[in-house]
Amino acid sequence: MITLELAVLGFISGFTIFLGLPVAIVKQVSARVKGFLNAITIGVLIYILLEVLPTAKQYVETALIQSAGTAIPFEYIFALIIGLVIGIFGLVGYERHFIRIRQKRIGSSSGSEVPALSKSLSLGEAEARGSQTLTTQTAQPTFPAEEARHIALSIAIGIGVHNFTEGLAIGQAYSSALFALSYFLVIGFAIHNTTEGFGIAAPMAGFRPTLSYLATLGLIGGGPTLVGAIVGGAWPGNPLLLTFILAAASGALIYVMSGMFYVSRRQTSNELFMLGLFIGFLIAFATDMWLVTMGM
Numbered sequence: 001m002i003t004l005e006l007a008v009l010g011f012i013s014g015f016t017i018f019l020g021l022p023v024a025i026v027k028q029v030s031a032r033v034k035g036f037l038n039a040i041t042i043g044v045l046i047y048i049l050l051e052v053l054p055t056a057k058q059y060v061e062t063a064l065i066q067s068a069g070t071a072i073p074f075e076y077i078f079a080l081i082i083g084l085v086i087g088i089f090g091l092v093g094y095e096r097h098f099i100r101i102r103q104k105r106i107g108s109s110s111g112s113e114v115p116a117l118s119k120s121l122s123l124g125e126a127e128a129r130g131s132q133t134l135t136t137q138t139a140q141p142t143f144p145a146e147e148a149r150h151i152a153l154s155i156a157i158g159i160g161v162h163n164f165t166e167g168l169a170i171g172q173a174y175s176s177a178l179f180a181l182s183y184f185l186v187i188g189f190a191i192h193n194t195t196e197g198f199g200i201a202a203p204m205a206g207f208r209p210t211l212s213y214l215a216t217l218g219l220i221g222g223g224p225t226l227v228g229a230i231v232g233g234a235w236p237g238n239p240l241l242l243t244f245i246l247a248a249a250s251g252a253l254i255y256v257m258s259g260m261f262y263v264s265r266r267q268t269s270n271e272l273f274m275l276g277l278f279i280g281f282l283i284a285f286a287t288d289m290w291l292v293t294m295g296m
Contacts, residue, residue: 001175006233007226009174009186010167014225016190017159018218020197034198035267036276038128041195042260043280048188049253051288052169055181056080056246059239079244087165087251091123094158123158124259126199128267149213151203156217159196160224162252163189167228169249174229176237180291187287189225195260196221 060080063073166189173182200217201209235241265273 001236002230002233006171006174006229009170009182010226010229013170013186013189013229014163014167014193014222015218017193017197017200017222018215020194021201021214021218022197031267032269032272034128035264036272038195038260038264038267039273039276040280040283041192042257042264043277043282044188044191044284045253045257045260045280046277047281047284047288048185048192049250049257051181051184052246052253053250056083056243056250059243063239075240076243079240080247083244083247084251084254087162087248087253088255089251091158091162091252091255094161095123123155123162123199124256124261125263126155126202126259127159127195127256128199128260128263148204149209152200152209152217153220155203156200156221159200159221162256163193163196163222164224164228165245165248165252167225167230168232168245169228170225171229171232172235172237172242172245173232175233175235176239176242178237180288183291184284184288188284191283192256193222193225 057080060073060076063076067073166185170182170185170189173179173185197218200221201214232245264276268276
């Protein structure tokens with residue numbers, strides 16, 4: 001069920017990534033503030049995960065009940081497990097084969113060690129670090145300009161891959177008439193995608209990328225959310241397909257949150273970090289309750 005409303009929802013969810021692209025190259029954003037903002041995002045993602053994964057699990061349980069013990073619905077069980085595997089390990093594989101290999105090549109070609117920051121860089125860590133390198137390495141950028149652009153492109157592609165699964169979840173929830181869930185996912189992913197702009201622009205710390213290049217990276221990272229929403233909405237609502245898509249989106253969230261948590265926890269104080277988690281969780285909870293109140 002592809003409608004103008006669904007296209008607008010996909011657009012809103014994905015293109016908030018443009019809000020984060022310029023923020024990541026502004027020197028005034030301190031690591032402490034960045035850690036707090038990332039903690040808020042993590043809090044939102046935790047609530048989304050608590051909504052999305054149990055929904056997928058509920059479809060499995062419903063299939064088990066409907067089978068009445070006559071046959072185990074292995075297709076639903078496998079859909080949930082395989083979706084989680086693809087969501088988590090698909091991004092692990094992408095990171096290993098595209099981002100890490102490129103960083104190792106940079107170290108070999110330059111004849112020096114690549115900084116520890118880039119050695120451990122994952123998609124979630126890239127999102128969380130954002131402008132942290134700006135405060136310490138503006139005078140000496142981490143990478144040569146061309147390589148920095150290539151790494152930013154690799155990160156944008158990886159983020160686009162997991163944003164595609166988020167778009168699929170929005171589209172399939174909408175097609176299944178789960179409008180409250182689809183609206184909630186849009187709002188939550190829109191908040192999350194803002195921080196993804198941080199991660200895309202982070203490798204270009206110390207450079208001034210052109211607006212056209214930043215726009216290209218934003219399209220690569222955020223555009224797949226819109227595409228995924230349309231693709232997901234193209235199929236009639238299907239419980240089995242929705243189980244798989246929600247599980248894949250959950251896996252991608254788990255992967256991204258793990259990297260964000262690792263970095264954000266060290267960017268700011270424990271008090272600010274926990275406060276950010278709490279505020280993010282409350283924002284997501286209030287949004288969910290507002291949608292319920294509005295009858296969506």
